[in-house]
Amino acid sequence: MASSERLRARLQERLHGKVKLGEPLSRHTSLRIGGQADYFVLPRSVEDICETISFAQEHGLAWRVIGNGTNILFPDEGVRGIVIKLGPDFGRIEIKENRMKAEAGASLAGVISAVRAQGSRELDFLVGIPASVGGALVMNAGIPECSISEVVARVRALTFDGKLITLERDDCRFGYRRSRFQEEKLIVIEGEFRIGSGRSWDGAALLARRRERQPLGVPSPGCVFKNPPAAPPAGQLIDQAGLKGYRVGGAVISAKHANFIINEGGATSRDVLQLIDIARSYVLKYFGVELQLELAVVA
Numbered sequence: 001m002a003s004s005e006r007l008r009a010r011l012q013e014r015l016h017g018k019v020k021l022g023e024p025l026s027r028h029t030s031l032r033i034g035g036q037a038d039y040f041v042l043p044r045s046v047e048d049i050c051e052t053i054s055f056a057q058e059h060g061l062a063w064r065v066i067g068n069g070t071n072i073l074f075p076d077e078g079v080r081g082i083v084i085k086l087g088p089d090f091g092r093i094e095i096k097e098n099r100m101k102a103e104a105g106a107s108l109a110g111v112i113s114a115v116r117a118q119g120s121r122e123l124d125f126l127v128g129i130p131a132s133v134g135g136a137l138v139m140n141a142g143i144p145e146c147s148i149s150e151v152v153a154r155v156r157a158l159t160f161d162g163k164l165i166t167l168e169r170d171d172c173r174f175g176y177r178r179s180r181f182q183e184e185k186l187i188v189i190e191g192e193f194r195i196g197s198g199r200s201w202d203g204a205a206l207l208a209r210r211r212e213r214q215p216l217g218v219p220s221p222g223c224v225f226k227n228p229p230a231a232p233p234a235g236q237l238i239d240q241a242g243l244k245g246y247r248v249g250g251a252v253i254s255a256k257h258a259n260f261i262i263n264e265g266g267a268t269s270r271d272v273l274q275l276i277d278i279a280r281s282y283v284l285k286y287f288g289v290e291l292q293l294e295l296a297v298v299a
């Protein structure tokens, strides 16, 4: 503990942002699950992120960036190394003419409001997704009709060796809940969006559809599995396998939407992983479909 505190203090000396020791990750995930991060950094600037990664390399520590923690499962044992959270200090949203720049820590709700204030409803398809801009770009978040990749023009990202690069949309290798940022462990710093020429969405209707179909207001990570390419949606397969309402400990396959696992109280990461295994094996056995995770599971 003493040497952990010494390391924390050394990293703290190099940063403007805050470094915490033993931060419970359950506070930073929508599932409300996860043990402690050895070191938890809230950077104030890109320089802080670069310093943190250099520090991690110097001391042989693993590191990972998170946004709003709405699609991630951390182990009950916690995470060795450094978790870097891009929060409100990366929350700037700036609109000039038909371009909006939004930093990675801004919320999707924030960018939707900013665009609405310009009289546009082009980002309303993202309504109800509780993500940060960074997490949404990394996951290429969206709904069946549209994804964030369709409205982003370019993305500023940081390589693990501290270079800031700008990638045009076509270079981001966006796919269904996939992006180059995942593949190359790039840190998303900012997205630039085109506004003023795209499709307008009825956010209220989309939110009503979400409320009708999804268990909202309870701890969950949203969809656990990706929808398989040539088969019915994952939720339908899990439902048809008879698993709605199936429980392990405090974790339950939602009775409302079978692709959501909810934490009904006291669920552990192990409970969720067990449910994931059960859903996968039932769907494979009954339908011959191998479900792929959408949820980022941290080992």
Ligand SMILES: Cc1cc2nc3c(=O)[nH]c(=O)nc-3n(C[C@H](O)[C@H](O)[C@H](O)COP(=O)(O)OP(=O)(O)OC[C@H]3O[C@@H](n4cnc5c(N)ncnc54)[C@H](O)[C@@H]3O)c2cc1C
Binding pocket: 030, 064, 065, 066, 067, 068, 069, 070, 071, 072, 086, 104, 128, 129, 130, 131, 132, 133, 134, 135, 136, 137, 138, 139, 140, 141, 142, 143, 181, 186, 187, 188, 189, 215, 216, 220, 221, 222, 223, 296
């Ligand atoms: C109620 C609910 C409804 C949801 N509905 C939808 C939906 O309709 N559509 C949809 O697509 N998703 C949905 N989600 C899932 C989730 O909101 C998205 O996957 C979202 O993109 C995750 O963003 P986040 O900021 O929470 O990222 P996190 O969960 O913090 O991280 C997700 C992954 O991205 C990485 N990451 C995060 N930020 C950065 C960054 N700046 N740079 C590099 N890597 C980063 C993390 O390491 C992790 O691997 C829903 C979730 C909930 C809880």
